[in-house]
Amino acid sequence: MSYTLEPIGVVYSCFTTKFGIPRQSGLARAAKATIEFYPPFDQASAFSGLSQCSHLWVEFIFHEFHISEFRPRVRPPRLGGNQTLGVFATRAPNRPNRLGLSVVKLEHVEIEKGKARLHISGHDLLNGTPVIDIKPYVPYADSLPEAQNTIAPAPPALIPVRFSPQALEQCNHEGTRLGQALQPLIEQLLGQDPRPQYQTPDPARRYAMTLFDLDVAWHYWLEGDTHGVEVVSVNRVTVPKG
Amino acid sequence: MSYTLEPIGVVYSCFTTKFGIPRQSGLARAAKATIEFYPPFDQASAFSGLSQCSHLWVEFIFHEFHISEFRPRVRPPRLGGNQTLGVFATRAPNRPNRLGLSVVKLEHVEIEKGKARLHISGHDLLNGTPVIDIKPYVPYADSLPEAQNTIAPAPPALIPVRFSPQALEQCNHEGTRLGQALQPLIEQLLGQDPRPQYQTPDPARRYAMTLFDLDVAWHYWLEGDTHGVEVVSVNRVTVPKG
Numbered sequence: 001m002s003y004t005l006e007p008i009g010v011v012y013s014c015f016t017t018k019f020g021i022p023r024q025s026g027l028a029r030a031a032k033a034t035i036e037f038y039p040p041f042d043q044a045s046a047f048s049g050l051s052q053c054s055h056l057w058v059e060f061i062f063h064e065f066h067i068s069e070f071r072p073r074v075r076p077p078r079l080g081g082n083q084t085l086g087v088f089a090t091r092a093p094n095r096p097n098r099l100g101l102s103v104v105k106l107e108h109v110e111i112e113k114g115k116a117r118l119h120i121s122g123h124d125l126l127n128g129t130p131v132i133d134i135k136p137y138v139p140y141a142d143s144l145p146e147a148q149n150t151i152a153p154a155p156p157a158l159i160p161v162r163f164s165p166q167a168l169e170q171c172n173h174e175g176t177r178l179g180q181a182l183q184p185l186i187e188q189l190l191g192q193d194p195r196p197q198y199q200t201p202d203p204a205r206r207y208a209m210t211l212f213d214l215d216v217a218w219h220y221w222l223e224g225d226t227h228g229v230e231v232v233s234v235n236r237v238t239v240p241k242g
Numbered sequence: 243m244s245y246t247l248e249p250i251g252v253v254y255s256c257f258t259t260k261f262g263i264p265r266q267s268g269l270a271r272a273a274k275a276t277i278e279f280y281p282p283f284d285q286a287s288a289f290s291g292l293s294q295c296s297h298l299w300v301e302f303i304f305h306e307f308h309i310s311e312f313r314p315r316v317r318p319p320r321l322g323g324n325q326t327l328g329v330f331a332t333r334a335p336n337r338p339n340r341l342g343l344s345v346v347k348l349e350h351v352e353i354e355k356g357k358a359r360l361h362i363s364g365h366d367l368l369n370g371t372p373v374i375d376i377k378p379y380v381p382y383a384d385s386l387p388e389a390q391n392t393i394a395p396a397p398p399a400l401i402p403v404r405f406s407p408q409a410l411e412q413c414n415h416e417g418t419r420l421g422q423a424l425q426p427l428i429e430q431l432l433g434q435d436p437r438p439q440y441q442t443p444d445p446a447r448r449y450a451m452t453l454f455d456l457d458v459a460w461h462y463w464l465e466g467d468t469h470g471v472e473v474v475s476v477n478r479v480t481v482p483k484g
Contacts, residue, residue: 001372003303005245005339024383041338046314049331054390059301059341061245072288088376089291096250096283099301099375101343103384130243133341134330139389140397141266142345147381148296155382 007130009037011060014185015126018064020194020209020216022124023078024091025102027155028188030181032107035118035131047116051109055137056120060100061130062093070096078156080197089151100129103137158191160228162221170234178212182234186216190229195220201227213237249372251279253302256427257368260306262436262451262458264366265320266333267344269397270430272423274349277360277373289358293351297379298362302342303372304335312338320398322439331393342371345379400433402470404463412476420454424476428458432471437462443469455479 013033015021022028035058036042050056073084074092087095108119118134137143163171163183175182195207201220208217217233255275257263264270277300278284292298315326316334329337350361360376379385405413405425417424437449443462450459459475 001249003247003249003340003372003374005247007243007245008338024380026383026386040312040314043314046312046328047330048315048326048328049393050328052390052392053331054388055386057343059343070282070288072282072285073290084290086288086290086292088289089295089378091377091380095375097247097374098245101299101301101375101377103386130245132245132339133337133343135333135343136331136391136393137386137389138266138333138391138394139386140394141268143385143387143389144268144297144345144379144381145385145387146296147379147385148294149378149380150294151291151378152380152382 005061005132007038007061007132008041008134009035009131011035011058011123011125011127011129011131013123013125013127013129014180014212015124016210016212018126020189020211021126022189022192023156025104025124026122027124027192028185029105029122030185030188031123032119032121032180033123033125035120035134037116042115044111044114044116047109047111047118050106050136053106053136055103056106056118057133057135057137058102058104058120058123058125058131059133059135060102060125061132062095062098062100063128063130064126065093065098067094067098077197078152082198085151103142156192159193159226161187161190161231162228163231164233167231167233171231174214174234174236180212182211185211186231186234190218190231193229206232210237247303247374249280249303249374250283250376251277251373253277253300253365253367253369253371253373255365255367255369255371256422256454257366258454259452260368262431262453263368264431264434265398267346267366268364269366269434270427271347271364272427272430273365274361274363274422275365275367277362277376279358284357286353286356286358289351289360292348292378295348295378297345298348298360299375299377299379300344300346300362300365300367300373301375301377302344302367303374304340304342305370305372306368307335307340309336309340319439320394324440327393345384398434401435401468403429403432403473404470405473409473409475413473416456416476416478422454424453428453428473428476432460432473435471448474452479
């Protein structure tokens with residue numbers, strides 16, 4: 001017995017490739033996206049009342065992960081990549097049915113010509129992500145302050161993020177062009193330290209992630225026991241449209 | 243473009259028919275269920291670490307709802323059934339893709355002969371529900387005390403539940419036979435006032451729900467402005483196995 005899922009819509013997101021996407025929603029509040037819906041799911045009446053909700057569950061497909069067979073164990077990047085956990089103890093994307101689940105802030109329900117489009121923030125969704133359901137967050141049922149998860153008890157510790165003078169100028173310039181508050185977004189993303197945790201933060205190594213149509217490059221600096229990020233360039237590149 | 247979903251497991255639940263199931267999880271904490279998994283998803287190693295999590299997301303199919311075409315509006319029973327809302331502003335089961343989402347308490351991960359079975363409580367899942375994913379609750383990402391939902395700002399108000407002397411005796415007898423704390427479960431369920439809200443609580447009308455292999459019957463009593471439930475019988479019936 002199997003079921004057929006039909007995507008109801010698609011995410012248009014600042015995250016144009018996988019590397020650097022926060023590992024949960026809510027970690028980069030400056031991250032914005034829109035969800036557009038396919039007919040007949042785009043009818044404004046299907047969203048009537050939704051603006052009374054501050055947050056939404058987005059159920060989606062991890063469409064860029066392809067698994068040929070079930071693997072019961074995963075190596076979460078958060079645990080350094082050298083420790084395994086059962087896939088059902090994690091939110092790892094390489095899971096049966098490839099189902100993703102994220103709670104996001106609902107910024108605005110836009111209605112144009114009877115069609116709805118949702119503006120969200122604080123998300124962790126790759127551009128082009130197929131959406132299979134939207135549900136309101138119901139605080140009395142969903143918010144469980146007493147819940148415990150000792151695998152992931154707290155958000156990842158943030159590391160400091162600096163910009164080189166040139167990178168800051170580029171960031172301001174590109175942010176103006178895109179109409180986006182780029183600097184806080186980059187600070188929130190790189191503050192999560194997206195480097196694979198088994199790599200030591202080597203100042204000689206250059207890292208980069210794409211964001212919108214930008215290549216954001218950084219290296220790590222070390223000062224005593226602490227390390228941080230210095231953004232070295234924010235350059236426009238040509239990215240295939242998702 | 244569509245996706246094929248393969249159930250990974252099935253719910254064995256006290257709720258053998260739809261009427262009377264709480265409208266969200268967490269409302270009837272005495273409600274218990276087990277989730278059994280199909281091979282290869284039942285391997286113990288796929289659940290390694292899960293017992294470090296107090297709560298789980300269960301993603302499932304509303305398998306007893308069949309919709310032939312998309313209906314953008316629903317009439318939530320909670321709003322009395324005479325007010326409509328967009329389906330995406332609700333958790334109504336008659337939705338595209340029939341996807342359900344509930345957070346439940348994880349009581350115990352049982353491992354037997356290398357196969358895992360989950361014991362959960364506080365659920366709202368019909369017996370026989372197909373499970374399509376299990377994810378750990380991640381409090382720092384999922385628990386949002388600041389979230390607002392003015393459609394469903396609080397759990398439904400509870401109404402008082404009494405038992406007739408005969409019903410209480412039957413309840414104790416059947417609870418012992420089933421090895422279940424039946425009385426608190428029935429109190430929690432009927433305290434939600436599962437009657438269709440457009441019906442006035444008419445003392446002459448008899449209501450019944452099934453629970454395990456039991457028929458639980460009640461009527462309403464009125465005292466001034468308040469109403470409550472009196473359980474009048476708890477009888478064993480033959481229910482087809484889910």
